[in-house]
Every structure is written in structure tokens, then in C-alpha cells.
Amino acid sequence: MSECGRKALSRREFLKQVGLGTAAGVGTWLVAERVRPAAASEAENKETFGILIDISRCVGCNSCALACKESNNLPDKDQVPEALDPQTYTFVQPVSLTTAAGEVATRYVKRQCMHCLDAACVSACPAAAMYSSGTGPVVYRAVRCLGCRYCEAGCPFTIPRFNWDNGVTPKINKCWMCYERLAEGGQPACVAACPSGALHFDKRERLLSEAHARIESDPDRYLHHVYGEHEVGGTSMLYLSDVPFEDLGFRTNLPTFAPPEETEKVMSALPMVIGGMATLMTGTALYTHRRPHEEDEE
Amino acid sequence: MNPVVLVIVAISVVVPIAFVAIVRRLAFRLAGGQSSSAVMTAGTSAIPSIRVSIDFGWKLVRDLMVLLVLGTGTSILLLRFIYGIGSVTNLSDQFPLGLWIGFDVMGGVALAAGGFVIAGVAHIFHVRRFEPLARPAVLTALLGYLMAVASLIVDLGRPYNVWRPLVHWQHRSPLWEVGVCVALYSGVLFMEFLPVILERVNQIEVVTKRLPTVPLYRFFTRFAIVFVILGVVLSTMHQSSLGSLWVLVPEKLHPLWYSIRLPILFWISAVAAGFAMTIVESTLSSKAFGRGLELDLLSDLGKYASVMLWIYLGVKFADLAMRDALPFLFEGSLQSFSFWIEILLGVVIPATVLSIRPLRKKPALIFGSAALIVLFCIVLNRLNVSMIGLYPFTGRIYTPSWMELMVSAAIISLGVLAFGAAARYLPVFPQHEELTGTAD
Numbered sequence: 037m038s039e040c041g042r043k044a045l046s047r048r049e050f051l052k053q054v055g056l057g058t059a060a061g062v063g064t065w066l067v068a069e070r071v072r073p074a075a076a077s078e079a080e081n082k083e084t085f086g087i088l089i090d091i092s093r094c095v096g097c098n099s100c101a102l103a104c105k106e107s108n109n110l111p112d113k114d115q116v117p118e119a120l121d122p123q124t125y126t127f128v129q130p131v132s133l134t135t136a137a138g139e140v141a142t143r144y145v146k147r148q149c150m151h152c153l154d155a156a157c158v159s160a161c162p163a164a165a166m167y168s169s170g171t172g173p174v175v176y177r178a179v180r181c182l183g184c185r186y187c188e189a190g191c192p193f194t195i196p197r198f199n200w201d202n203g204v205t206p207k208i209n210k211c212w213m214c215y216e217r218l219a220e221g222g223q224p225a226c227v228a229a230c231p232s233g234a235l236h237f238d239k240r241e242r243l244l245s246e247a248h249a250r251i252e253s254d255p256d257r258y259l260h261h262v263y264g265e266h267e268v269g270g271t272s273m274l275y276l277s278d279v280p281f282e283d284l285g286f287r288t289n290l291p292t293f294a295p296p297e298e299t300e301k302v303m304s305a306l307p308m309v310i311g312g313m314a315t316l317m318t319g320t321a322l323y324t325h326r327r328p329h330e331e332d333e334e
Numbered sequence: 335m336n337p338v339v340l341v342i343v344a345i346s347v348v349v350p351i352a353f354v355a356i357v358r359r360l361a362f363r364l365a366g367g368q369s370s371s372a373v374m375t376a377g378t379s380a381i382p383s384i385r386v387s388i389d390f391g392w393k394l395v396r397d398l399m400v401l402l403v404l405g406t407g408t409s410i411l412l413l414r415f416i417y418g419i420g421s422v423t424n425l426s427d428q429f430p431l432g433l434w435i436g437f438d439v440m441g442g443v444a445l446a447a448g449g450f451v452i453a454g455v456a457h458i459f460h461v462r463r464f465e466p467l468a469r470p471a472v473l474t475a476l477l478g479y480l481m482a483v484a485s486l487i488v489d490l491g492r493p494y495n496v497w498r499p500l501v502h503w504q505h506r507s508p509l510w511e512v513g514v515c516v517a518l519y520s521g522v523l524f525m526e527f528l529p530v531i532l533e534r535v536n537q538i539e540v541v542t543k544r545l546p547t548v549p550l551y552r553f554f555t556r557f558a559i560v561f562v563i564l565g566v567v568l569s570t571m572h573q574s575s576l577g578s579l580w581v582l583v584p585e586k587l588h589p590l591w592y593s594i595r596l597p598i599l600f601w602i603s604a605v606a607a608g609f610a611m612t613i614v615e616s617t618l619s620s621k622a623f624g625r626g627l628e629l630d631l632l633s634d635l636g637k638y639a640s641v642m643l644w645i646y647l648g649v650k651f652a653d654l655a656m657r658d659a660l661p662f663l664f665e666g667s668l669q670s671f672s673f674w675i676e677i678l679l680g681v682v683i684p685a686t687v688l689s690i691r692p693l694r695k696k697p698a699l700i701f702g703s704a705a706l707i708v709l710f711c712i713v714l715n716r717l718n719v720s721m722i723g724l725y726p727f728t729g730r731i732y733t734p735s736w737m738e739l740m741v742s743a744a745i746i747s748l749g750v751l752a753f754g755a756a757a758r759y760l761p762v763f764p765q766h767e768e769l770t771g772t773a774d
Contacts, residue, residue, distance in 0.1 A: 056560050120427075156582055162510035163498035180498050183491020185430035186509045190582045197427050198491065200420025206491040268585075287585070295582050299508055302578045302597055306511065306571060313570050317458050317563045324460035325559075 084153065085172035085218065086240040086264075086272035087227055088247055089146055091284065092257065094128070094234040096144035100226035101127045104148075107214060107225030120147060122197045125211040126226060133283045143277070145284050146226070146235070149174065149195045149211040150264060151272035152294065157187035157196065159296035166208070172240065172272040173213035181208060192268050192290055213272070240272055247276050269294025338416065346409035350401050357755065400747050407744025410737045411488065419491060422737040429724070433734035436720030438485030438742050440576050441713045442478050443516065444604045448615070449475020449523055450562075450569035451608025455638075457562045466764045467631060469530055470619065471612050473753065473762055476523040479516065481749045488741060508578035515572035522568060525561045529554045534760050573604040580719055588669045588723040589659040596719070599653070602646045607712045609639035610684075613704035617697065622754070625763060627697060636700045639707060640688035643681050646711075650677070672714070672722050680710025 098116045101124070105113045110123045117124040126148035135141050155174045157166045165180035166187050183206050188196045199206035214224040222228070227237040236243065244265060251258040263275035267290045275281070282288045414422045425432050452471035456464040487493045500517060504510040532551035535541050542548055554561075577600030580587055593599070613632050620627045654660050663670055684703035693699050721732065756762060 056557070159506045160509060160582055162504055162507045162513050163495065163502045164504050165498075180495065180502060181492055182495045182498060183493075184489075184509065185425075185491065186507075186579070188427055188430035192583075192585050194428055198430065199418065200425070200427075201418040202491075203415045203418045204492070206418065290585050295584055296506060298584060298594055299578055299581045300506055301594065302575075302581055303506060303508060303511065306575075309570060309574070310567055313567045314563065317454070317566050321458045321460070321559055321563060324458070 083171070084240045084272060085213075085237065086151065086243050086274060087213070087224065088236040088238070088243040088274045088276065090234050090236070090250070090276045091143055091145060092276065092278040093232050094144040094146065095232045096128055096130055096142070097231060098128050099229040099231060100146060100235060103225040103229030104211075107217070120195065120197055120210075122199050122207070122209040124197075125149070125209065129285070131284050133279060135279060141279070143279055143284060148226075148273070149213075150193050150267075151211075151213055152192075152268050153270040153272065154268075154294035154296050156190035156192060156268070156295045159299060160186040160190040162186070169215055171218070173215040173218065175212045175215050176208050176210065178205075178207045183208075190295070192287070192295065240274070243274055247274055250276060266292045268292075269297070342409050342412045342416075345412060346405045349408045350404040353404070354401070357751075400751070403740065403743050403747050406740050407747075410741050410744075413737075414488065414741075419489070422735065422741075424732050424735045424738070426731065429728050429732035431720060432732055433721075433738045433742060434485045434489040436717050437713065438745065439482045439489075440716040440720060442482040442485065443576060444573065444600070444607050444712045444716065445611050445708060446475040446478025446482070447569065447573060447604040447608035448611040449478075449526070449608075450565045451605055452612050453526060453562045454566045457559055458566065463631060463634075466628065467612055467616065467635075469527075469762050470615060470757070471608075472523060472526045473530070473756055474611065474615050476520070476527050477749045477752050477756075479520045479523060480752075481745050483516065483520065484745050484748075485742070488745075508575045508582070511575045512572045512579070515568045515575070519565060519568040519572065522561050522565045525554060526558070526565060529558070530760050530762060569604075570601060574598065574601040576600055577719075583724075586724055586727040587719065588662070588726055589657065590654070590662050590669055590673045591719050591723045593653050593657060595649070595653050599646065599650060602642060602649060603711055603715060606639050606642035606646060606707060609635045609642065610704040610707035610711075613639070613700055614708060617701045617704075619753075619757060619763070623757065623763070629695070629697060632697070632700050633694045636688040636694050636703060639704070640685045643685035643707070643711070644689075647677070647681050647685065650681075668725065669718075669723060672718050676710050676714045676718060679706055680712070680714060681707075684711070 101117050102113070104110070104126045105117070105124070108125060110125070112123060117127040118129075119127060126146060129145045129147055131143050131145055133141060133143065151172055151174045155166075155168060158168050158174060161167070162184065163180045163182055165178065165182070166174065166176050169175050183198070185196075185198055185208075187208060188194075188198060195210050197209045199209070214222070214226075217224060223237045227235040236246065238246070244262065247262045247265075251260055251262075257278050259277050259280065261277075261281065263277070263281050263286055264271035264273055267287075269292070275286070277284065410422050419425060423432060423434075448471040452464060453468050455461050456468040487496065490496060496513075499510045499513040529551055532547050532554065535547050536551055574597035577596035577598075580592065581594055581596055584592055613635050616628065616632055619625065651660075654663070663673065684706045687693050687699055687703045
């Protein structure tokens with residue numbers, strides 16, 4: 037029966053259909069082109085804030101982790117957390133190691149979201165539930181979240197935590213750099229609580245010069261590497277240390293470009309693919325259907 | 335005993351039985367009130383009524399197994415929505431995407447590529463010989479996408495937000511693009527398949543008198559080419575973007591698979607899968623429905639598949655060479671082993687068999703090669719990218735739980751049942767008149 041329909045198709049009608057097809061293809065392309073350049077470089081222009089974490093100054097008092105629980109109203113407020121979980125945005129990890137001098141020593145590493153400048157989780161999110169505030173913090177809004185966990189899969193630091201035991205309303209949980217407190221002109225709760233000066237909150241640029249100044253003033257003590265300056269294209273959380281980062285469990289083989297730049301390359305080729313494919317297919321269809329009646333006789 | 339568990343068990347027994355009863359009732363009605371024992375067993379009516387009386391024992395076992403899978407699947411779903419995804423899967427924050435994404439969604443969508451490939455060959459390239467294959471291919475694709483979406487709903491933590499990508503455009507996110515395209519393409523596939531449904535509906539006078547189904551049918555057959563072109567464009571977009579998903583994790587994915595050309599490789603292999611899946615589906619349904627096998631057509635499909643496979647092999651190794659990743663082929667790791675299985679069994683062997691004309695004339699060899707492509711070039715490849723290739727970074731902390739496997743099995747069973755039902759009651763295959771002659 038569909039055969040009959042197709043045989044009766046006149047050339048004019050066919051052209052009309054093909055025209056519609058082309059129009060649809062080109063339309064999609066135009067829409068895609070129009071919205072494309074919006075989001076990428078927003079964060080770069082604004083001044084972004086961050087936290088400088090000097091591991092050599094940390095005494096492991098856990099004030100930051102407890103202040104975080106208090107400020108974010110997370111459960112188990114009086115217990116010192118020992119790992120990231122849906123109720124823990126940050127914790128202090130004691131690491132025992134042997135220093136270059138051969139002594140056994142302990143260092144305390146505060147772990148939390150690194151707040152990448154061009155974050156994989158932000159670029160991964162299909163609904164902008166995870167988004168960059170533009171001033172450093174990478175923030176999550178549950179109301180848009182699908183719970184697809186592609187942000188977790190994308191995160192180079194394995195930071196986000198999902199409520200695996202929640203059937204219908206699980207969320208992604210991670211440090212948000214106390215975005216609300218920052219908006220009111222304050223400091224993140226962990227920085228405000230730090231008694232030893234290991235945490236320092238400021239604009240990222242100033243933190244970087246501060247970090248390099250500390251390295252220069254004491255080059256024998258500090259490692260000549262600010263972790264987070266270049267890792268995955270730069271992070272808002274910056275670490276200084278007096279022992280090698282790999283001994284502290286940091287990933288030191290991360291790329292210095294932001295992974296979203298790679299997907300961006302692929303995604304920006306799409307409008308071309310759409311346009312090309314629509315044109316090619318429409319052209320082919322036009323060509324093969326030009327004499328429908330003659331081909332029937334084959 | 336926990337009352338919740340009792341409720342779950344009760345529901346999982348009742349739901350499949352109710353499902354079977356409803357399908358049976360519907361089938362009974364559609365078949366014009368004539369009861370046939372094939373209809374008795376849900377959509378397993380894949381076998382036409384004439385042949386049903388033969389070997390009753392095997393059929394009973396099969397039906398019981400299907401019911402068991404569906405029942406267990408239902409209980410697991412209930413567990414998942416009450417106690418969370420963690421209670422039924424082995425997923426964790428370190429390994430957040432597992433079987434349901436790697437196999438059901440990534441594998442399923444690739445295996446549903448037959449819809450755009452065959453429709454494209456038959457209607458856009460206008461190779462009219464292939465037109466008889468287009469309808470079953472589109473049906474397979476439609477059901478494949480519905481199955482992928484079903485798996486996604488199970489896998490998403492907050493499935494009621496599944497529509498959000500359509501509203502909040504995130505053109506930097508490959509997943510956003512996949513979501514939008516899969517949604518649109520499922521609609522397009524439905525439009526492509528609608529004439530088949532309408533053809534059947536138009537036989538029922540009561541409906542055609544009251545509803546404009548006849549003009550609707552005319553509209554959709556006339557503008558079919560528009561939907562076919564749209565389908566090809568949308569498929570190209572999301573088949574490749576399923577590969578782009580993993581371009582985001584250069585630090586995690588093993589260099590044998592990580593490449594910025596992953597989307598291209600995904601697209602080429604999906605086209606090959608489209609041909610292979612059509613061979614598999616045609617062969618199986620010719621067995622199930624006692625139809626003749628379109629051997630010449632399948633042989634041609636095999637030839638096209640082999641061409642795509644050779645191109646795939648070339649691009650794959652050129653890509654490895656360009657990234658200086660060739661040494662990883664011989665590192666002796668689980669990854670290199672898995673890679674060789676994928677390439678040898680999934681690409682080299684079927685491509686060779688299908689390239690040799692005399693071998694391509696043997697139905698068993700065509701089917702075997704196509705099955706190899708499906709199992710290794712697609713399923714194993716997608717699992718390598720989404721699972722095995724990540725182990726060096728994450729450690730081997732994830733293997734699917736039996737409950738994850740059971741949910742996948744239940745979804746596949748539903749798909750097969752639906753295909754059987756659709757093939758029986760709708761004019762999907764060319765010789766449909768002989769099979770569904772009962773209704774008027």
C-alpha cells in the first residue's frame with residue numbers, strides 16, 4: 037500500500053518534501069549555531085575566588101571539617117569525618133610518609149571539591165544542575181538534576197557523592213565553597229575556622245602570587261609546584277606542600293588542559309555534521325528519486 | 335518479616351500475571367475473538383498458531399522462564415525505587431555508570447541503528463529491493479530505543495527530571511545532545527512506523543468512520559522521506575555523541591580506546607551494527623514465523639557490513655598509530671586482551687567471512703558473522719569503553735550485580751515480546767496477509 041502512495045508521488049510534491057527536509061536541517065543548524073558561543077568563556081573574564089591550602093601549615097585539628105558540617109547543616113556534626121560521603125563535603129586526611137631526610141612524618145591533607153575553572157562536571161551536566169557560579173565556586177542545584185551521575189564519571193578527582201540509598205530523590209553532594217556566604221561578602225566556613233593559617237581565601241590571582249612568594253621565600257622547604265595552578269586547566273583550590281604530592285595521594289598525571297575543551301571540539305563540529313548530513317541526504321534523495329516511474333521498471 | 339518485602343513479592347507476582355492477562359485479552363480482541371493458544375502466552379505469540387501444538391513442554395519452560403525474569407525484574411525495580419540504586423547495583427561514587435548505561439543504553443542504541451541504516455538505504459539511496467526489510471528494521475529500532483529509554487529511567491536517580499535537557503540547553507554537554515536526539519529520534523521512529531499501525535487500523539471500519547486515520551496514513555506515507563532524512567541526521571548526531579561522552583575523561587579511559595575520534599568510530603561501528611542487526615533480526619524472525627529467508631538481500635547486507643568493518647578497522651588502527659598507542663596492544667593487560675577479542679572476533683573474522691562471495695551465500699555463515707559483529711564489535715566494544723577500559727584508573731571495583739543483569743534481561747524480554755506481538759498483529763513483514771488473516 038505504501039508502494040501505491042509512493043508511485044503516485046509527483047515530482048513537484050517530492051520536491052516539496054525534500055525542501056521541507058532541507059529547511060528542517062538548516063533550521064536545526066541555525067538554532068544550534070545561535071546558541072553555541074554562550075557559556076564557555078564566562079568564567080575566564082570575571083575575577084574568580086579560591087582557597088590556598090598550605091599542607092605544611094596544617095596541624096590536623098579538623099576545625100575546618102567540623103565548621104563545614106555546622107555551616108552546611110550536615111548530620112553528625114560532632115564526629116570528625118574520615119572520608120567524603122553524601123553528608124561530608126570536606127575532611128582532613130592524615131597521611132604517614134617518609135620524608136627525603138628519612139624521617140617518618142605525618143601530613144594532613146584537606147580534601148574537598150577542587151572547583152575547576154573549566155569543570156568537567158559542569159560541562160557534563162545535561163541540564164545545568166551543576167554549574168559554574170562564574171566567581172570560582174562550582175555549584176549544584178538539585179531541582180534540575182536527573183541523577184544521571186555523568187558529573188561523577190567526568191570528575192578527574194572523584195569528588196561528587198551520590199545518595200545511593202535514596203530511591204526517588206537522590207542528590208549529588210559536594211563542597212560548594214559556601215557560595216551563599218561568599219555572596220554575602222563572607223569567607224567559606226572552613227577558612228574562617230582555620231586556626232593555623234593553612235587555609236587562605238582570596239582572589240585566585242592573588243593566591244597564586246602568594247603561593248609563589250611563599251615558595252620563593254623558603255625554597256628549601258616548599259615543593260616548587262602549586263597543585264591546581266595548571267592541573268586540568270586550573271582549579272580554584274590551590275595546594276602548597278613540603279612533601280611530594282604523589283606521596284600525599286594526589287593525582288600527578290592529570291592533563292594540563294581542561295578535559296571539557298576536548299568534548300567542546302567534538303560538540304562544535306556538530307552543526308557542520310548536521311548541516312552536511314541533511315544536505316547530503318536530501319541531495320541523494322533528490323537524485324535517486326528524480327524519475328520514480330522509470331526506476332520502477334527495472 | 336519486613337512488610338515491605340511482602341508487598342514487593344506480592345506485586346512482582348501480580349504484575350507479570352496481570353500483564354500476561356491484559357496482553358492476552360488484547361490479542362484475543364485483535365484476533366477477532368478467535369482464541370488461539372499462541373495468544374495465550376503474552377506476546378510470546380511469536381510462533382504462528384499452526385505450529386503451536388508441537389513440543390508443548392519446551393514452550394511451557396520458556397514461558398515460565400520469561401515470567402520468572404519479568405517477575406524478578408519487577409521486584410528489583412521496586413527495591414531500586416524504595417531503597418535506592420545502591421541497593422540493587424554494584425555502582426559507587428568511584429564507578430557511577432555501569433551495565434545499564436554501558437550495555438542497555440550504549441549497546442542498545444547502537445544495535446538499534448538498523449532503523450536509520452536500512453531506511454536510509456531503501457528510501458534515501460532508493461535501493462527498492464531493501465524496502466521489505468525497512469519495516470522490521472524500523473520496528474526493531476523503535477523497540478530498541480524504547481528499551482534504552484526504559485533502562486535510562488531505571489538508571490536515572492531522579493527520572494521525573496528526564497525532560498529537563500529539552501528545556502535547559504547545554505550544548506557543551508554530549509549527554510545533553512544524546513538526550514535531546516534520542517527523544518526526538520524516538521518520535522521520528524514512531525512517525526516512520528505509524529503507517530504500519532495505520533494500515534492495520536484502517537482495516538477496522540468502526541475506527542475509519544469516526545477518526546481521520548485514512549488521511550493520516552496518506553500524509554505519513556507521502557512525507558515518509560522527510561522522516562527518514564531526519565532520522566539519519568538525528569542518528570548520526572547521537573550515535574557519535576555516545577562516543578563523545580567518553581572524550582571528557584582523558585585521564586580515566588585506557589589509551590586503547592580513549593581518542594577524540596571516538597565519536598567517528600562509534601558512528602562507523604553503529605552503521606555496521608545496523609546491517610548486522612537486520613541480518614540477525616531477519617534470520618530469527620524467519621525461523622520464528624516460518625517465513626522464507628531473503629538470502630540475496632541478507633547477503634548484500636553482509637557485504638555492506640563488511641565494507642563498514644574494514645573502514646572501521648582502518649580508522650581504528652590509524653587512530654591508534656596517530657596517538658602512539660600501538661605499544662598498548664601488546665602490554666598483556668586485561669585491556670589489551672579485551673581489545674584483541676573485540677577486534678578479532680568482532681571485526682576481522684566477520685569482515686573476512688562476509689567479504690568472500692561463496693561464504694556470503696551460506697545463511698549460517700551470514701548469521702554467525704552478524705552475531706559476532708553484534709556481540710563483539712558492538713556490545714564488547716561499548717563495555718570496553720564504559721567499563722573495562724576504566725579499570726586502570728578506578729581499579730576493578732565494578733562488575734554488574736545479578737540484579738542489574740536481571741533488569742537488563744527483563745527489559746530485553748519485554749522488547750522481544752513486543753516485537754513478536756507487533757510482527758503478528760501488524761503488517762510488518764511483506765507476507766503479513768497470510769499470518770493475520772483472521773481479523774476483518
